[in-house]
Amino acid sequence: MIRAVDTLLDRTIVPGYTRLGFHLRRTCWTRDDPAAGALRGRTAMVTGANSGIGKSIATRFAALGAATVLAVRDLDRGGRARREILDAVPGADVELAQCDVAEPASVDACADALARDHGTLDVLVHNAGVLPIDRTENSAGHELTLATHVLGPLRLTDRLTPLLASAGDARIIFVASGGMYAQPLPVRDPEYRRGEYRGATAYARTKRMQVAFAPLLDGRLADQGVSVHSMHPGWVDTPGISAALPRFSSALRPAMRTADEGADTAVWLATTTPSPMSGHFWHDRRIRHEHYLRHTRYPEDHLLSLWSYCLDEAGAGLH
Numbered sequence: 001m002i003r004a005v006d007t008l009l010d011r012t013i014v015p016g017y018t019r020l021g022f023h024l025r026r027t028c029w030t031r032d033d034p035a036a037g038a039l040r041g042r043t044a045m046v047t048g049a050n051s052g053i054g055k056s057i058a059t060r061f062a063a064l065g066a067a068t069v070l071a072v073r074d075l076d077r078g079g080r081a082r083r084e085i086l087d088a089v090p091g092a093d094v095e096l097a098q099c100d101v102a103e104p105a106s107v108d109a110c111a112d113a114l115a116r117d118h119g120t121l122d123v124l125v126h127n128a129g130v131l132p133i134d135r136t137e138n139s140a141g142h143e144l145t146l147a148t149h150v151l152g153p154l155r156l157t158d159r160l161t162p163l164l165a166s167a168g169d170a171r172i173i174f175v176a177s178g179g180m181y182a183q184p185l186p187v188r189d190p191e192y193r194r195g196e197y198r199g200a201t202a203y204a205r206t207k208r209m210q211v212a213f214a215p216l217l218d219g220r221l222a223d224q225g226v227s228v229h230s231m232h233p234g235w236v237d238t239p240g241i242s243a244a245l246p247r248f249s250s251a252l253r254p255a256m257r258t259a260d261e262g263a264d265t266a267v268w269l270a271t272t273t274p275s276p277m278s279g280h281f282w283h284d285r286r287i288r289h290e291h292y293l294r295h296t297r298y299p300e301d302h303l304l305s306l307w308s309y310c311l312d313e314a315g316a317g318l319h
C-alpha cells in the first residue's frame, strides 16, 4: 500500500515533488535516518554550499560529525554560510574552500588545497547549479550549464580520485533535477550552439547528463571503493529557484519543500551503511525511473560518445 502511494506520487509529479510527497513518504523512514555521529571521522565536501540545498546538506553533514568543506566560488558568501552553520551546530568542523566549478583552474586549485589539507575525502556532493537567462561561456569556451553541471564535476572528481580512493567507502552524489525528464541527451549539440537558447532547456539537458553519466562514473570508480549516485530533491524553496523561476516559485511556494527536506536524500545516500545501490537515480530515498517519455531514451553509442566528449573537454582521465 505504501509503495503504491509512493509510485502514484512519483507519476503524478506535482504532489510527489512538493512537501506533500516528502511528508507522506517520510512516515516510513524514521528508523532509517542517519545515526548520530554517522560521519564522525569523515571528511565531506559540498559544492555550492553557501546557499539553498547545498547549505542544508553541509549543515547536516556538520551535525553528523563530518569535517565539512564548503566549496564556494565567493568566499564572502561562503564565510556567511559558515558562520550560520556554526551557529546551528556549535563546535562543528567547517571550513571554506574556494571553488568555481565552472572554471578549470579554480577546480584544480581547490583539489590541490584539499589534497594538501586532508588525506582522504569520504563524501563529495556535486550540488552547485545554475539556470542562466542567456547563453554564456566559461573561460574555456564551454556553455555555462555544461561547465557547471558536467565538466566541472568530472574534472573535480578526477582530481580528487586519489583522496576518494583512500577513504575505502567514498560516496559521490550528484544533485540533479526532475527537470531532466523533459530532455534527451544533447548528443549532437552538447554546447547548445544551435537554436534559440533557453536556460531551462540547457539546465534540463545537463541535468540529464548528470543522471546518465553517474552509472558510467560509478563503473570507473567502483574498484577503488567509490560509489556514485544521482538524486533529485523535488521542488525546493531556495534563493536559486526564486531568482531563476520567479513565477513558478511564487505560485508554488506554499507547497514547496524546505531546503532541509530537499537535502534529505543526498544526506541519506552519504550516510547509509551499507552504501545504497550505486549508479542509480534517487528521489525520496528510492530508486526512480530515468525516463517517462519515449523521446528521451538513447542508444548506448550516443551515451558513450557524449561521455567521451565531456571527459576530453573536462580534462578528466576517467575513460
Ligand SMILES: NC(=O)c1ccc[n+]([C@@H]2O[C@H](COP(=O)([O-])OP(=O)(O)OC[C@H]3O[C@@H](n4cnc5c(N)ncnc54)[C@H](OP(=O)(O)O)[C@@H]3O)[C@@H](O)[C@H]2O)c1
Residues within 6 Å of the ligand: 047, 048, 049, 050, 051, 052, 053, 054, 071, 072, 073, 074, 077, 099, 100, 101, 102, 103, 126, 127, 128, 129, 130, 148, 175, 176, 177, 178, 232, 233, 234, 235, 236, 237, 238, 239, 240, 241
Ligand atoms: N530548488 C529546487 O527546486 C531544485 C530542484 C531540482 C534540482 N535542484 C538543484 O539543487 C542544486 C542546488 O540548487 P538550489 O536550489 O539550492 O539553488 P541556490 O540556492 O542558487 O544554490 C546554488 C548554489 O550553487 C552555487 N554555484 C553556482 N554556480 C557555481 C559555480 N560555478 N561554482 C561554485 N558554486 C556555484 C551558488 O553559488 P553563488 O551563491 O555564488 O551563486 C549556490 O551556492 C542545484 O544543482 C539545482 O540544480 C534544485
